[in-house]
Amino acid sequence: MAGPVWSIGQVMKLLKPDFADLSISKIRFLETEGLLSPERAPSGYRKYAESDVERLRYILTCQRDNFQPLKVIREHLEMLDRGEEPPSVDQPAPPGAGSDKEPGVQGPVIPQPRAPIRMNRRELVRASGITEAHLVELERHQLVRTKRGHDWYGQEALMVCVASRRLREYGMDTRHIRAMRQAAEREAGMIEQTVLPHARHPQRANQVATEITSLVLHAHAAMVYDLLQH
Known part of the structure; x- marks a missing residue:
């Protein structure tokens, strides 16, 4: 080699x-x-x-x-x-990047280091392509919120805003996002209960939570695809 x-x-x-x-x-x-x-x-x-x-x-x-x-x-x-280029995917753009393109949409993923996303309200609206009224609606239903203990929005808020905007194009509104949130809350609760025995060892608890979360997300995605194929 x-x-x-x-x-x-x-x-x-x-x-x-x-x-x-x-x-x-x-x-x-x-x-x-x-x-x-x-x-x-x-x-x-x-x-x-x-x-x-x-x-x-x-x-x-x-x-x-x-x-x-x-x-x-x-x-x-x-x-x-095979030497081919994979199809383009929706990827939230950091504030100020790709201003000549539609907010929240870029080309194929290029592996590179990325800094954590921290945005204020105006930057979130601009980066996700939603309106202020849309953001207010998402916040009213507690679907989007600032990071705990901070006044800025992170990666998760941006992803939800972009997804909500795109889903509206297919007729899915805040009610559908709320159903997804409820499913996520159930899964998060299940993960928290599983990690609880490791609470005395924070580093180990964090590792276990990360691994379980990854497996739960993989299983969730696989079951959704399986249901759609039948």
């Missing part, structure tokens, strides 16, 4: 600054799903080449920034493997 290689632990440390919830178990999970195929040394240890690291960065970026399920990511990876 030409070029530098890394162990799975080194890969995690390399990407951890950009993906705080990354863990070795998550990388192994992506391997079992067939999205990653690093070479193995005779001793059995994984050997990640630069192309493997960039592939993993692409997967994690799709999950973090676009909430894409593994099925969609797998299709995109197969296109990349």
Whole structure:
């Protein structure tokens, strides 16, 4: 294998600054799903080449920034493997970026480090493409809110605003978003109960919560797709 290689632990440390919830178990999970195929040394240890690291960065970026399920990511990876360009995806743009394009819509995901999103009210409206009245409606139903203890909005608020705007184009309004929120609250409650036994060890509790959340989201997406295909 030409070029530098890394162990799975080194890969995690390399990407951890950009993906705080990354863990070795998550990388192994992506391997079992067939999205990653690093070479193995005779001793059995994984050997990640630069192309493997960039592939993993692409997967994690799709999950973090676009909430894409593994099925969609797998299709995109197969296109990349064939030398094709994957289809464009909706991705919230940071304030001031891509001002000549429709707010909240960009081209294909390009794996790169991204700073946490922090926006005031005006920036959120501009970046998501919704109106002030639309934002007021979402806030009234507690579907969008500032970060706890702060006066700014984060990634989650931006994603909900963009999704709400796009869903309106298909006739889905705030009532439908409320139903999604209720489902999310049930899932969050289930995760909190599962993590509770680890509360005395915050670092371990955070790791467990991250891993369970990832698995719950994957299972949720898979079941929705399964229901739509029958």
